[in-house]
Amino acid sequence: MKTIVKATNLSYKINEKKLFQNISFDVDAGSALHIKGGNGTGKTTLLRMILGISKPTRGSIESFAYKDVCFTGHKNALKQYLTVEDNLILLSLNTHINLDKYLTDLDLHNSLDVTVANLSFGQQKKLALLRVFLNDSDLIILDEPCVGLDSNSQQILCFFINEELKKDKCIIFSSHIQLDIEANILNLDKL
Amino acid sequence: MKIFYFEFLKLRKKSRGWIGPILVFVLIMTAFPLTVEFLNEDLDQAFFSVLWIALMLVMMLATEDIFLEDYNDGSLEQLALKNQSLALILGTKIFIYWMLIGVPISIIGSFYGFGITRSFDLGLNILPILLVTSYIFLNVFSFGNALSLTKGSVLGTLITMPLVLPLLVVLGKVVISINIGLNYFGFLVLLLGILSIIIVVIPLIISFIIRAHLE
Numbered sequence: 001m002k003t004i005v006k007a008t009n010l011s012y013k014i015n016e017k018k019l020f021q022n023i024s025f026d027v028d029a030g031s032a033l034h035i036k037g038g039n040g041t042g043k044t045t046l047l048r049m050i051l052g053i054s055k056p057t058r059g060s061i062e063s064f065a066y067k068d069v070c071f072t073g074h075k076n077a078l079k080q081y082l083t084v085e086d087n088l089i090l091l092s093l094n095t096h097i098n099l100d101k102y103l104t105d106l107d108l109h110n111s112l113d114v115t116v117a118n119l120s121f122g123q124q125k126k127l128a129l130l131r132v133f134l135n136d137s138d139l140i141i142l143d144e145p146c147v148g149l150d151s152n153s154q155q156i157l158c159f160f161i162n163e164e165l166k167k168d169k170c171i172i173f174s175s176h177i178q179l180d181i182e183a184n185i186l187n188l189d190k191l
Numbered sequence: 192m193k194i195f196y197f198e199f200l201k202l203r204k205k206s207r208g209w210i211g212p213i214l215v216f217v218l219i220m221t222a223f224p225l226t227v228e229f230l231n232e233d234l235d236q237a238f239f240s241v242l243w244i245a246l247m248l249v250m251m252l253a254t255e256d257i258f259l260e261d262y263n264d265g266s267l268e269q270l271a272l273k274n275q276s277l278a279l280i281l282g283t284k285i286f287i288y289w290m291l292i293g294v295p296i297s298i299i300g301s302f303y304g305f306g307i308t309r310s311f312d313l314g315l316n317i318l319p320i321l322l323v324t325s326y327i328f329l330n331v332f333s334f335g336n337a338l339s340l341t342k343g344s345v346l347g348t349l350i351t352m353p354l355v356l357p358l359l360v361v362l363g364k365v366v367i368s369i370n371i372g373l374n375y376f377g378f379l380v381l382l383l384g385i386l387s388i389i390i391v392v393i394p395l396i397i398s399f400i401i402r403a404h405l406e
Contacts, residue, residue: 051272053405069272075265082204090197 002029002064004139004170005050009059012045019045020188022059029138030168032161032181037188043174044074046188047143050172065139065170073143076128080117084108084127087116096134105156106130122148129153133160140164142173154179194280198287209291212253216296219245220303238307239317239366242300243359246321250328251348253292254336257284258401262340271405281401282394285333293325313369320365320375323382324358330386330393331355337397340404358385 005027012019019042027033035043048054049061051071063069078087088094103109106126116124125148132140140161146154158180161171165182173183202208223241227234258281261267270280300321305314331354339347361378368375 053268053271053402055406068274071269071272073265073268075263075268077265077269079201079204079260079264079266082201086200086204089200092193 003027004029004065005033005061005063005172007050007059007061010046010049010056010061011058012042012049012054013057014045023186024059025184025186027170027172027184029170030165032165032171032173032183033186034179034181034183035172035174035186035188036176037174041188043188044143047073047141047172047174051141063139065137067137067139069139069141070132070135070137071141071143072128072132072145074147076124077131078116078124078128081115083113083115084119085112087127088112088130091131093130093134098134099130102130102133106153122150122153125149126153129157132157138169140169140171140173142171142175144174144176146175146177146179194275194283195287198284199291202287202291208256209253209288212249212292213295213299215252216245216249217299219248220300224307235308235370236366238304239362242303242317242321243324243362246296246300246325247328247355247359249296250293250325251332253288254329254332254348257288257333257336258340258397259336262401262404267401268405271402276398277401278394278398281333281397282390285329285390285394288333289326289329293329294322297321297325316369316375317365319379320362320382323379323386324362327358327382327386327389328355330389334393334397334400337400337404340401358382 003026005025007023007025010023011021023046025033035046037043045054049056050063051069052063079090082090085094088099093099100109103112106129108123108126108130111119111123116127119127129145129149132142132145145157149157154177161173161179161181164171171181171183173179219241223238223245224234227237258267261270271277273280297318301314301318304317305311308314331351332348335347335349335351337347338350339345361381365375365378368378
């Protein structure tokens with residue numbers, strides 16, 4: 001199986017505090033990695049390293065993804081002053097063939113002309129997740145994707161991730177909520 | 192082309208971002224003659240000084256949150272992940288700001304030039320100077336804003352202010368040339384030369400600064 005992300009002896013130190021040390025892992029196409037750990041253990045930092053935004057203090061991380069990485073993090077990257085429809089245009093998702101299906105599933109189909117600032121936190125999260133549901137990427141990285149989601153949306157997300165794994169996509173996520181996804185676990189608490 | 196459309200859509204919908212600076216410019220240029228004697232023959236001379244300073248201040252104001260909003264909502268993070276050049280995206284963003292703020296202000300400034308000096312030629316002559324200068328100012332102040340992205344825009348703008356002072360000297364020379372009837376084309380070429388370097392170098396530097404901020 002082709003390796004999509006390969007991390008070797010990763011260490012990260014901030015203000016002389018070691019967040020994690022000598023982490024090594026490979027994530028192959030068609031497999032998922034669940035990064036676990038308490039608050040402040042470096043889950044987001046590790047994800048940002050995989051994305052190439054942050055650099056490790058020591059060690060190396062390589063990504064062999066061909067296409068743009070699909071990522072949703074703590075920030076939704078939505079424009080609060082624009083409507084849902086305008087945001088979909090900005091995300092280049094307005095003409096996606098599966099858009100209507102996910103808008104209906106996530107109960108956003110009646111909110112197209114609503115300004116994002118007027119949506120609830122959960123609805124904004126669902127809108128941000130459309131980027132994931134309609135992705136065209138071989139590497140998907142999700143930082144706490146279930147925060148603010150209702151149980152129905154969580155189930156849709158789990159089903160979606162399992163389907164993506166069958167399509168040989170590589171998925172790396174962090175979550176405090178136990179998701180029904182077959183994934184290797186990297187627990188930063190135990191390092 | 193998509194980036195161009197997206198940035199245009201964002202700025203068009205955020206009307207306060209571009210109408211505000213234009214209104215401030217109009218306010219300064221309208222208020223200036225009220226503070227001096229209307230029939231003063233030296234009004235023409237003072238007009239150009241006020242015009243350049245107003246242009247500089249308004250461009251400073253226009254770039255106040257050029258990257259801040261995208262930084263705060265996570266859009267910059269998403270842009271940094273794309274395989275596309277971040278410098279190109281940021282350069283496009285500055286260009287859109289120029290199109291929606293710099294160009295209208297240059298045209299309005301040109302009309303004021305015509306109105307105050309009562310010379311159609313002069314109004315027309317300063318238009319290309321205003322267009323090029325506003326674009327240079329936008330680039331330089333965007334650089335300043337990128338520098339102080341998380342520390343408030345004023346700090347970065349103040350740091351970059353000395354960079355535009357030589358430009359004000361050149362603009363002063365342009366006015367002298369126009370007033371004594373000399374060909375100012377050489378100054379325009381000089382400004383275009385500065386602009387051609389700036390539009391390549393500044394977005395590139397800004398992209399490095401923004402990546403550093405994201406890290």
